[in-house]
Amino acid sequence: MNLRSTTPEDGESLLGFLRRLAAMNAYAHLGDFLSLVEVRYGRPMQEDLPILAGKLGVDVGVLERTAPHSSPDFATLDWRFQRSEVDPFCxxxxxxxxxxxxxxxxxLVSACPEHGLVLQSLCPRxxxxxxxxxxxxxxxxxxxxxxxxQRVEATAGEVHIARLIEAAGRKSLEENIGPWKADVPGDISRFLFFLATSDHSTRSDKPGKMPLPRTLEATRDFMVPVHDLLADWPRAFDRNVEKRLNSGPQKFNSAPARLGKWYQRLMSFRGAAFDPFEERVGKTVGRVFDGSYAGALTPDEGREWISAAKAAKLLRIRAERLVSAVSDGVVTGRLQHSGHGHRHTTIPMGEVDRLRDLRARFVSSKDAGEFLGVAKKQFSLLIECGFVQTASGDAKHPLVDGSVDLPALIALVDRIRDEIAPAPPNGRQVRFRDLNLRRTTDRKALFQLLRQIRDGQIHPVAASKDDQLADFAFCGEEVDRFIKGVSGPAPLTARDVADLTGWKHECVTHWCKEGLLKSSHGRRCA
Ligand SMILES: [Zn+2]
Ligand SMILES: [Zn+2]
Known part of the structure; x- marks a missing residue:
């Protein structure tokens, strides 16, 4: 077959390229052209690009740069987010x-990033x-x-999403969208999906897997929450965080615990591109948490010096404590004496921010235990065996109350979650919360087991994104085998040895006394 061929252009979709080839070869209908070249557009075709390249007479390397795949550098080529039914256009x-x-x-795209028009998907004729x-x-x-x-102008939100996704991993934006301008992260699709669905997941604990929108109308509806967040960044996001803080379980004293799974999911997005979201959470928590400080932080405050009384209020500590930290030299500040012997202490706003971050970073054992979902007793074991680290240098700062480094703990849980091992079929499972002294009385074995989990030597067989560590499931057989292996076989009594060997009981005890048999004395529990 003698096909006329060409190469895909930068940013051209593979399906669009096939349309163009069809037209070049005088086919008005894509379907007819695909039958001619015996190509069925879909995942199997894209997983065997050399065959496709052969059929089309195109260099396979060029096709690879335009075909969707599972871990692309560009958001536009992410397999998981490809439309399966419609092929809309501008x-x-x-x-x-x-x-x-x-x-x-x-x-997730419903507009043309270039013309700002709504993509079309239905022939009016x-x-x-x-x-x-x-x-x-x-x-x-x-x-x-x-x-x-039809030409319909898209909303600003729709255009924002289209531009973000087109630029992600590929180029800088012309102007800021949300917190991004340069370096829109290549995995932004997952993050936008998280923002779009996060209000769903607060309604029930197990939202199940949210499906992707299939039509353009569905895309528009689905993305409206994200349109709003980006259009009024960062205020709309701050309001969202504030709402979550106020509607989260009020019994929790720490903000991460109150923000719950949403916070865990947010923190699971790593890299500088997502830092602004974490920063806004921190700022909003500092501003509204527990309602003890109602005023708004303005960016200008970063350069100001404020009174120790005001700073103490922001930090939610007693003013005397802050003043003495300043005079001890552990907090940056100015001490001024007025003529009447009054002392006046001021603190730079930047230092207040630093202290606030530090205080937010270290949480109490109670809050850390709540974050993990484990009981108080098990949490003490986790500390004792070194699973959870406490009291690092920073935590010893006199203005820090908590002792557990929360970001480090979150990172540890994420690391464990990321390494799920395949579960044996029909295997017994044991939850992390049940790895305690009720399961085995052998402390040493239990501690080693927990450390193996911490170090990624023993992997969970089930741990969903929304699960707390306590809910992670491990293979029951693997756990039991490990504990048994550490404990070793139980020692034999003289009676056992006599029964096993046929020697007389008195002989065995005599040889023990003489040191001919290695032995130890102990009372057997009844
Ligand atoms: Zn266009
Ligand atoms: Zn038509």
């Missing part, structure tokens, strides 16, 4: 003679939806010109 791009953009195939088998490069199945489809 009428203005078609009119301008542009190629079909990769971002149009992303299931024949009612057909362009898909991986329908429509052509410039015309619909019915011959209607794609450039003549």
């Amino acid at each position: 009428p203005a791009c078609i009119q301008d003679g542009r190629v079909w953009k990769q971002s149009w195939r992303h299931s 024949c009612g057909v939806t362009p898909s991986s088998t329908k429509g052509g490069f410039r015309t619909c199945e019915c011959g209607y010109q794609l450039q003549d489809f």
